[in-house]
Amino acid sequence: MDETPAILLEQVNKWYGSMHVLRDVSLSVAQGERVVVCGPSGSGKSTMIRCINRLEEHQQGRIVVDGTELTDDLRALDAIRREVGMVFQSFNLFPHLTILENCTLAPIQVRKMKRVEAEELAMEYLRRVRIPEQAKKYPGQLSGGQQQRVAIARALCMRPKIMLFDEPTSALDPEMIKEVLDTMVGLAETGMTMVCVTHEMGFARQVANRVVFMDRGEIVESGEPNALFENPQTDRLRLFLSQILRGH
Amino acid sequence: MSIALSSGATPARERPPLGTTGPVGWLRANLFGSWWSTALTLALGYVVVRFLWGFIDWALIRAVWTVPMGPHGPDATICRQMKGAGACWAVIGDKWRFILFGQYPYNEQWRPGICVALFIALYAASANRAFWRRELLYLWLGTLAVIFALMWGGFGPLQFVPDDQWGGLPITLILATFGLVAAFPLAILVALGRRSKELPVVRILCVVYVELIRGVPLISLLFMASVLFPLFMPEGLNPDKLLRAQVAIILFAGAYLAEVVRAGLQALPKGQSEAAEALGLSYWRKTRLIILPQALRLVIPPLVNTFIGFFKDTSLVLIIGIYDLLTAGKVALADPAWTGFAAEVYLVLAAIYFMFCFAMSRYSHGLELRLAAARGR
Amino acid sequence: MSHAAGDPRLIGAQQAPRKPWRLSWSDPRTRNVVWQVVVIGAVGAVLWYLIGNTNRNLAARHIATGFGFLGRTAGIPIGEQPIPYNSATDTFAKALLEGILNTLKVAVVGIILATIWGTLIGIGRTSRNWLVARLTAIYVETLRDIPVLLQLLFWYTLLQGLPAPRQAMRLGSIFLSNRGIKIPVLVWSGAYSWAVLGGVLGIGLTVVWARWAKRRRDETGSAPPVWPVALGLIIGLPVLIWALLGAPHVVDAPALHGFNFVGGATITPEYAALLLGLSIYTAAYIAEIVRSGIQSVPHGQWEAAGALGLRRGTVLRMVVLPQALRVIIPPMTSQYLNLTKNSSLAVAIGYQDIVSIANTTLNQTGQAIEGIAIIMAVYLVISLSISLFMNWYNARMALVER
Numbered sequence A: 001m002d003e004t005p006a007i008l009l010e011q012v013n014k015w016y017g018s019m020h021v022l023r024d025v026s027l028s029v030a031q032g033e034r035v036v037v038c039g040p041s042g043s044g045k046s047t048m049i050r051c052i053n054r055l056e057e058h059q060q061g062r063i064v065v066d067g068t069e070l071t072d073d074l075r076a077l078d079a080i081r082r083e084v085g086m087v088f089q090s091f092n093l094f095p096h097l098t099i100l101e102n103c104t105l106a107p108i109q110v111r112k113m114k115r116v117e118a119e120e121l122a123m124e125y126l127r128r129v130r131i132p133e134q135a136k137k138y139p140g141q142l143s144g145g146q147q148q149r150v151a152i153a154r155a156l157c158m159r160p161k162i163m164l165f166d167e168p169t170s171a172l173d174p175e176m177i178k179e180v181l182d183t184m185v186g187l188a189e190t191g192m193t194m195v196c197v198t199h200e201m202g203f204a205r206q207v208a209n210r211v212v213f214m215d216r217g218e219i220v221e222s223g224e225p226n227a228l229f230e231n232p233q234t235d236r237l238r239l240f241l242s243q244i245l246r247g248h
Numbered sequence B: 001m002s003i004a005l006s007s008g009a010t011p012a013r014e015r016p017p018l019g020t021t022g023p024v025g026w027l028r029a030n031l032f033g034s035w036w037s038t039a040l041t042l043a044l045g046y047v048v049v050r051f052l053w054g055f056i057d058w059a060l061i062r063a064v065w066t067v068p069m070g071p072h073g074p075d076a077t078i079c080r081q082m083k084g085a086g087a088c089w090a091v092i093g094d095k096w097r098f099i100l101f102g103q104y105p106y107n108e109q110w111r112p113g114i115c116v117a118l119f120i121a122l123y124a125a126s127a128n129r130a131f132w133r134r135e136l137l138y139l140w141l142g143t144l145a146v147i148f149a150l151m152w153g154g155f156g157p158l159q160f161v162p163d164d165q166w167g168g169l170p171i172t173l174i175l176a177t178f179g180l181v182a183a184f185p186l187a188i189l190v191a192l193g194r195r196s197k198e199l200p201v202v203r204i205l206c207v208v209y210v211e212l213i214r215g216v217p218l219i220s221l222l223f224m225a226s227v228l229f230p231l232f233m234p235e236g237l238n239p240d241k242l243l244r245a246q247v248a249i250i251l252f253a254g255a256y257l258a259e260v261v262r263a264g265l266q267a268l269p270k271g272q273s274e275a276a277e278a279l280g281l282s283y284w285r286k287t288r289l290i291i292l293p294q295a296l297r298l299v300i301p302p303l304v305n306t307f308i309g310f311f312k313d314t315s316l317v318l319i320i321g322i323y324d325l326l327t328a329g330k331v332a333l334a335d336p337a338w339t340g341f342a343a344e345v346y347l348v349l350a351a352i353y354f355m356f357c358f359a360m361s362r363y364s365h366g367l368e369l370r371l372a373a374a375r376g377r
Numbered sequence C: 001m002s003h004a005a006g007d008p009r010l011i012g013a014q015q016a017p018r019k020p021w022r023l024s025w026s027d028p029r030t031r032n033v034v035w036q037v038v039v040i041g042a043v044g045a046v047l048w049y050l051i052g053n054t055n056r057n058l059a060a061r062h063i064a065t066g067f068g069f070l071g072r073t074a075g076i077p078i079g080e081q082p083i084p085y086n087s088a089t090d091t092f093a094k095a096l097l098e099g100i101l102n103t104l105k106v107a108v109v110g111i112i113l114a115t116i117w118g119t120l121i122g123i124g125r126t127s128r129n130w131l132v133a134r135l136t137a138i139y140v141e142t143l144r145d146i147p148v149l150l151q152l153l154f155w156y157t158l159l160q161g162l163p164a165p166r167q168a169m170r171l172g173s174i175f176l177s178n179r180g181i182k183i184p185v186l187v188w189s190g191a192y193s194w195a196v197l198g199g200v201l202g203i204g205l206t207v208v209w210a211r212w213a214k215r216r217r218d219e220t221g222s223a224p225p226v227w228p229v230a231l232g233l234i235i236g237l238p239v240l241i242w243a244l245l246g247a248p249h250v251v252d253a254p255a256l257h258g259f260n261f262v263g264g265a266t267i268t269p270e271y272a273a274l275l276l277g278l279s280i281y282t283a284a285y286i287a288e289i290v291r292s293g294i295q296s297v298p299h300g301q302w303e304a305a306g307a308l309g310l311r312r313g314t315v316l317r318m319v320v321l322p323q324a325l326r327v328i329i330p331p332m333t334s335q336y337l338n339l340t341k342n343s344s345l346a347v348a349i350g351y352q353d354i355v356s357i358a359n360t361t362l363n364q365t366g367q368a369i370e371g372i373a374i375i376m377a378v379y380l381v382i383s384l385s386i387s388l389f390m391n392w393y394n395a396r397m398a399l400v401e402r
């Protein structure tokens, strides 16, 4: 494995107006590492993960992704967006494009791929998420789980080195959650670097190298999943875990 | 998810970096975010400052407020010597009574003045949701009756003033308001007719009426009113010009309002109608007691917007020579003493129209937000 | 609604035996028929009454109805003539045709200008720059709250207040004076006609090429370039023809001669004021439509496209606009119709559109019914064409989704 971390956050701070939403967040994700982020609502999980591909800007500290520091430089931003794929809670597929066009848009526009190649690539990933037969349909015609798998395929079509997931299953019905999680497990097995915000503890135990617990904008605890869940060090994590378990 | 853990405002352990909050942060975020934004801000800022300064210079600093009286009325020579460098507000000072009230007898102009005040009070009362009850309808009818009585007079000490001497702002208000009041029942019937599935003939008639009126400009209806209505009437009966224009505006408003009402009827969930039928209500009872009260409430904001449209559109009666606000302004300009000062008069007219329309549009916008919030709950 | 037709239960319900119709007031069908007969009777009676009155009035005034007057010599002087017209010899029909063309001239150009200007303002409303957002908001709110007729009169007065030709304001070889705007024009020669023909041919070829390219993409997956070829065919071809024919270009520039201009083309103050007033006013409404269209596209679409590495411009073009357009088009249609109908206000500033000429006609001939019928018919046809076109376009746009 490479020495340089895939993602490095150093003392990152962020405010919305005068509300402090990220406090001295430091995190290093090695190449091929799979990190699960959890924490109560409003604790800054989404904000942190969105800072990694600069959907949000941080105001203090350093974020280095794949050796490139995130600054105002647009060229650096382009480079990072190309290497980092993202999957959203609400899928965000483009409703006016077919599934295939959803997947080929960025490879053609950003990677300047030929359409045939892009379509081949897209079909390959659609097969990998097990819905190649839906390629000619429109997003509105698919179930939530299928849409989320398309969203994963769409991100993979850019051949990213890092994948970010922001609660990819929390908008789904229970029976659909499994199909999406299976896809993500399959992806993890390919050695992809992943940062995933989720409350699916089973998934965390199965694939994560590390779980990070956030609360009030801080990383409170982090560690190997079983150790963290069995033996929480702080009251905050203990309370959180008890509520998660009660919720299920 | 639990809120308990992260509840409350987090105590700021550290201040946000300088220049991201407060006035500096605001400027940075909203005016100088990127160099492209900065360039836009500077260029537009320059244009705005130049324009505003030019306007202030013209309208205030170099403006002429009064002119001396010459042998044949006011003498605007000083204004003309400015050659357009400064506004000549003296024209307003001389003509404002005429612009507001037209040819209404000068000494009786307090009557249309009161009418304008009554109209504004009526609008203000209707804007208050606490008054949205059946009594409001009587208030409208009563106020309109008082307004017409005041305008015509002819009883007690009030001298009779025929309506071809009315003019100015009251005409604009009468045409718009009375047009709305009279068109409204028509619009409801047409909207219901257009939605009736069992009465195809009625439906077709309503569709033809609405689409015909909406497909032609208001001017053509006003022309129709001024040249065709006399032909339609039996010999000897010749309704006066104002009434004819009012009828044209009612027909026009009816079609547009019908579409607004129809949108409200359509937006109402089907369950309401079915529930009413299940209770055994007849068509008219169901419509009057269940459907209309809800549908009309729903369309109040677009109704206000449509009314703003009529209010502006009444200015078209200028073309058939009726003395509304705009016509009065234009006639005032025809006075040889004041030719060449159109910009001043038009600006004042624009300001009057703007005040009415802006107030209504703000109101409708606010109402829309409140109704949407109430529905969201 | 649509899938109800395919529902077997409903088909069954439709084919269920109908109950016999009883001639009784308690049968709803009887009531429906009676109501409709009453309505037809009432409408018929009113029409009968009005037509009877009209006939008596016309007879009393010795006016013969009919469109025979259209063939008579009009004698209406027309300032703005899209096609050559002689007031001494040409007929009312020809004069009315001039009016229709003048209406179309102002409506078509006005729609184009209002769309461009309104779209810019609408995009400005969504700007993150506070000054831009504020100024465009003020523009929209102010202009929407002032009657368009007042605005037209205002612009017309401003244009008339321009200096006389001798002191005309000058921008290159464009002159601004109270006689209107004088602009240089190219002197038409055979080469231009051929070039126009080439352009039309180019458009045709482009359509054929685009069809072929699409088929080829469907078959082989590789799409031949469309835009460069289209550009070459539609612009390159005419330019090439023009160049081959010796690239003639004689410009007829306006010049001051005595008290007036010679040469060049004129945009009359009436036309300019009408165009300016209508476009500026309608643009305020179009801006609101464009703004709400853009804002109807969820923010997540921007984010998802951004996360894929697409640039802002590409996101706007490929992701946001196609979605926004579907929200924008229906209300846009009614604004186009409004602009067209408002062009009838031309009569107030002396631009000779169809309303103005029909009005003069009915004053001269006394044929009031015919005159107003002509005005209404013209607008109904225009309204109907615009809404048919827009419905077709809308259906096409809607198809894209499902």
Ligand SMILES: Nc1ncnc2c1ncn2[C@@H]1O[C@H](COP(=O)(O)OP(=O)(O)OP(=O)(O)O)[C@@H](O)[C@H]1O
Binding pocket: A016, A021, A039, A040, A041, A042, A043, A044, A045, A046, A047, A048, B001
């Ligand atoms: N655009 C914004 N403007 C202002 N405040 C924001 C914005 N986005 C997020 N916040 C605030 O920042 C804090 C962190 O939000 P964030 O979305 O990161 O939480 P989260 O941990 O992802 O919560 P959840 O589990 O509900 O998704 C919250 O208090 C939220 O209200």
Ligand SMILES: [Mg+2]
Binding pocket: A045, A046, A047, A166, A167
């Ligand atoms: Mg979140």
